Amino acid sequence: MxxxxxxxxxxxxxxxxxxxxxxxxxxxxxxxxxxxxxxxxxxxxxxxxxxxxxxxxxxxxLNFGHRHPALVEAAHRQLDRLTLTSRAFHNDRLAEFAERLAGLTGLDMVLPMNTGAEAVESGVKVARKWAYEVKGVPADRATIVVAADNFHGRTTTIVSFSTDETARSGFGPFTPGFRIVPYNDLAALEEAVDETTAAVLIEPIQGEAGVVIPDDGYLTGVRELTRRKGALFIADEIQSGLGRTGRTLAVEHEGVVPDVVLLGKALGGGIVPVSAVVARRDVLGVLRPGEHGSTFGGNPLAAAVGTAVVELLEAGxxxxxxxxxxxxxxxxxxxxxxxxxxxxxxxxxxxxxxxxxxxxxxxxxxxxxxxxxxxxxxxxxxxxxxxxxxxxxxxxxxxxxxxxxxxxx
Missing domain, CATH: 3.90.1150.10 (Aspartate Aminotransferase, domain 1)
Incomplete structure (x- = not known):
């Protein structure tokens, strides 16, 4: 252009x-x-x-640049029809968005949200609920293992497991239930994961830390370890996903399929905030009406733009x-x-x-x-x-x- x-x-x-x-x-x-x-x-x-x-x-x-014509056209078309209903009602754009996004990632179900931080917060909630209902972790004992130097957002819970003092200092008390291990260290991860571990939450590439790329085999090791120990593998692909690294998802460089993928940023095409938790059916299936929600999550405008983004990526x-x-x-x-x-x-x-x-x-x-x-x-x-x-x-x-x-x- x-x-x-x-x-x-x-x-x-x-x-x-x-x-x-x-x-x-x-x-x-x-x-x-x-x-x-x-x-x-x-x-x-x-x-x-x-x-x-x-x-x-x-x-x-803005993976697709500023004002990509296909994305702007999708937004304009939807603006002339319907922008918001809340999830109190169905809308005619949400099913296609969820179907195509699940297909793009190779997973089963989609929880639409708005911002990347909301996707991470939602992923944390879902992982804990899964730990109690499926894994059998005693109530309020679930832990999530994360990596040092991570960046998943700046909400109160997320900065609770940050190692960036600029993001943390002055914002306590912090949310418990997280264990921090060095990034790219499978031995440390093995030691931290136990019977209380709901999930391992990592960025396949650490963006805010300076685009830190782990050793070959690290993501494969995380996948094998979590599967063996009965914990979820949550990949935060909010920055690394949707084409940025030369693959749809960064985990694809090692042929890995996580249990949960967190998406945001480029999913909204630089037009509206769109994020999503995409996961296996048995994971997202633990949510029931009233346990989680968002007034704007999955709104028709967001779904229309998000569908257009997925369409751009489907051809590769x-x-x-x-x-x-x-x-x-x-x-x-x-x-x-x-x-x-x-x-x-x-x-x-x-x-x-x-x-x-x-x-x-x-x-x-x-x-x-x-x-x-x-x-x-x-x-x-x-x-x-x-x-x-x-x-x-x-x-x-x-x-x-x-x-x-x-x-x-």
Whole structure:
């Protein structure tokens, strides 16, 4: 897709709009100083008409780019018909969405929610209910094993098992029932899982930690261990799923099928918040009316957009594109090692890039790239993440890597 045309000069400048936010908007983010006014494909435009190549894609929420025509059309069609009924009634879009999403993941049932954090919270509840009703864990004794350096969201329960003190400090008391083990350590996981364990909840690739990819065989080991010990394997694919890594789900790189998959971000196509718990029938089947719900979960607009997202993925074109352009990304980053980059991890169109601290922090690199017309976001220390839309062209990706080379120099 081409970059968007310039827009008419705004009533207020970027600087004025940023200053206007300061007294009225909670300071829970530290965004780069750019005010986006419109976007298309892999490009965004600020209020003054300056254009930027988006190499973050809404933390993978925009896998299909900004305003993908098929997704926008699906939303427009549904807006003219029906947007919300609540789950007090059926709607004519939900069955197809659930059927096709279950088919895409190879699982049986779908619990639709809105945000990724809601999907994780729902997965935790379902796993505990399954432990009591199916596994026979004594009441209120169920445990869930998670990995250090995880990122599953920032709700109170989720930060209870975070190891990020920025997310945790000042928000206790915390929810009990979680055991934290090192990521990519099967021996530690084996020791932590016992007769009270409802589930092992992990990210197949840890995104917020810097796109940390486990050793080959780790996911297979998690699947074998959980099956042997009678616990559920819950894969949080909210960032890694839906084409990002070159497969529909990141677990597919090892041919693994979890008991539960958590999806979000790209499932809403960058248009509406859509998330889902997708699981085996005997797992999600433990829920009964009144035990869990969401007014907006599974609403007709979300279901229409979500169905269009699934349709884009069913042909496998985006997955192949991410795999092919992932080679370009890896080769480009490999050429920068020793030239400001000290290491990187990449799978598909997703990379964590460790910059030499002498060159700058991740934030500083992001600010320099902003001046080059490229948008990225730092994570911890001197690490930046690259996650462009899967619609990016090879020429655009190569240009972004060229900009990175210039700011590192």
């Amino acid at each position: 081409t970059a968007p045309a310039r827009v008419t000069a705004p009533a207020r400048t970027s600087a004025e709009l940023i200053r206007a936010e300061e007294p009225v908007l909670a300071h829970n983010y530290h965004p780069l100083p750019v005010v986006v006014a419109r976007a298309e494909g892999a490009w965004v435009e600020d209020v003054e008409g300056r254009r930027y190549l988006d190499m973050l894609a809404g933390y993978s929420a 074109v985006f997955q192949r594109r991410a795999a092919e352009l992932g080679t370009v990304l890896r080769e480009g980053l490999a050429a920068l090692v020793g030239r400001g980059v000290v290491g990187f991890r990449a799978r598909g169109l997703w990379a964590g890039v460790d910059v030499d601290p002498a060159v700058g922090t991740g934030r500083e690199i992001g600010e320099r790239l902003l001046r080059e017309g490229v948008l990225v976001k730092d994570t911890h220390g001197s690490t930046i993440r690259l996650a462009p839309p899967l619609t990016i062209t090879e020429e655009e990706l190569t240009a972004a890597l060229g900009s990175l080379a210039r700011v590192l120099a």
